[in-house]
Amino acid sequence: xxxxxxxxxxxxxxxxxxxxxxxxxxxxxxxxxxxxxxxxxxxxxxxxxxxxxxxxxxxxxxxxxxxxxxxxxxxxxxxxxxxxxxxxxxxxxxx
Numbered sequence: 001x002x003x004x005x006x007x008x009x010x011x012x013x014x015x016x017x018x019x020x021x022x023x024x025x026x027x028x029x030x031x032x033x034x035x036x037x038x039x040x041x042x043x044x045x046x047x048x049x050x051x052x053x054x055x056x057x058x059x060x061x062x063x064x065x066x067x068x069x070x071x072x073x074x075x076x077x078x079x080x081x082x083x084x085x086x087x088x089x090x091x092x093x094x095x
Contacts (some may be wrong), residue, residue, distance in 0.1 A: 025069060036059055036061055040055075
């Protein structure tokens with residue numbers, strides 16, 4: 001592993017002049033919600049934002065990402081089922 005300052009990595013590796021992503025690991029799954037709340041509070045304070053709905057950042061955890069992936073998978077399953085149903089219907093009419 002190589003450790004370099006976050007701003008240096010963003011500038012030279014991603015080409016950004018600002019920090020766009022921060023990854024944080026909680027020490028246990030039970031602490032994940034508390035860590036997420038602490039990070040949100042810290043970023044709201046550092047960005048001088050009093051209303052959380054006006055935040056210029058987003059905080060995601062693995063449960064959120066898993067829920068999104070599951071939702072996308074369900075949608076694709078329904079879409080493919082609809083396409084298969086239409087194909088069977090058209091194939092039945094053509095005969």
